[in-house]
Amino acid sequence: MKIFISGVSSGIGLALAKKYLDQGADVYGLSRRPCPDSRVKWICCDLKDLDSIKGSLNELLSHNANIDLAILNAGVLGTIQDLSAAKLEELKAMIDINLWANKELIDYICGERTCSQVITLSSGAAVNGNRGWSGYSLSKAALNMMTSLYSKEFQNTHFCAFAPGLVDTAMQDQLCSITETDNFTSLQRIQNARGTENMPTADELADKLPNIFKKLLEYTSGSFIDIRKMN
Numbered sequence: 001m002k003i004f005i006s007g008v009s010s011g012i013g014l015a016l017a018k019k020y021l022d023q024g025a026d027v028y029g030l031s032r033r034p035c036p037d038s039r040v041k042w043i044c045c046d047l048k049d050l051d052s053i054k055g056s057l058n059e060l061l062s063h064n065a066n067i068d069l070a071i072l073n074a075g076v077l078g079t080i081q082d083l084s085a086a087k088l089e090e091l092k093a094m095i096d097i098n099l100w101a102n103k104e105l106i107d108y109i110c111g112e113r114t115c116s117q118v119i120t121l122s123s124g125a126a127v128n129g130n131r132g133w134s135g136y137s138l139s140k141a142a143l144n145m146m147t148s149l150y151s152k153e154f155q156n157t158h159f160c161a162f163a164p165g166l167v168d169t170a171m172q173d174q175l176c177s178i179t180e181t182d183n184f185t186s187l188q189r190i191q192n193a194r195g196t197e198n199m200p201t202a203d204e205l206a207d208k209l210p211n212i213f214k215k216l217l218e219y220t221s222g223s224f225i226d227i228r229k230m231n
């Protein structure tokens with residue numbers, strides 16, 4: 001099995017890479033920092049540099065016409081703040097990484113190669129509209145729609161936008177370090193979940209994800225699926 005994962009230097013992407021490698025898969029990945037697992041065929045790529053993405057993929061996947069599973073996981077949280085306070089430049093930079101980089105990845109993986117399944121890492125923030133999640137929510141809502149649109153264009157590929165629930169990664173370090181939560185009440189729920197079963201580690205989640213990703217194939221291609229709402 002050939003698997004491509006964006007964002008393999010930490011968190012969910014790294015945990016998934018290790019899990020699939022242990023299962024005997026070939027894992028190809030990219031990130032800015034190196035992947036700590038030397039079994040991953042890795043290339044350094046800054047997804048902010050949209051023009052560099054296709055060249056990096058060409059180098060990484062040169063001998064591979066087909067990918068079985070692409071997990072488009074890389075993403076950034078940005079600043080938790082009111083949308084009205086957010087600087088447009090910051091929002092644009094985040095949307096380049098969380099949205100447009102995934103367009104470049106999908107166009108290459110499904111257009112210039114073939115791929116059986118694409119999973120984009122979304123979030124409950126794509127639909128919750130909680131105060132403070134400004135650019136992140138916008139980027140993930142747009143990612144959901146992009147996933148749906150591509151499902152109609154690349155009909156031989158199964159697409160899903162997948163929300164993994166709360167996972168104890170560097171992203172949570174950022175969320176749990178925010179002390180000003182009066183206006184951003186959703187942060188209190190997240191901070192209370194840390195250290196409980198409601199926020200597994202990335203390795204704990206990754207133990208379950210290969211089976212969950214197989215189950216996603218039972219849903220209509222292009223769906224948004226939240227792990228907390230799966231049976």
Ligand SMILES: NC(=O)c1ccc[n+]([C@@H]2O[C@H](COP(=O)([O-])OP(=O)(O)OC[C@H]3O[C@@H](n4cnc5c(N)ncnc54)[C@H](OP(=O)(O)O)[C@@H]3O)[C@@H](O)[C@H]2O)c1
Pocket residue numbers: 006007008009010011012013030031032033034045046047048073074075076097121122123124163164165166167168169170171172
């Ligand atoms: N943790 C959660 O509770 C949670 C909940 C819902 C959704 N998610 C989603 O899950 C995904 C993974 O998040 P995580 O929690 O595992 O966070 P994380 O530990 O911060 O990992 C993010 C990964 O994305 C990569 N990345 C970020 N910016 C990049 C860039 N410009 N170019 C290339 N790679 C870049 C990082 O690599 P480098 O920094 O080395 O480039 C890293 O490998 C994200 O899409 C996130 O939105 C997470």
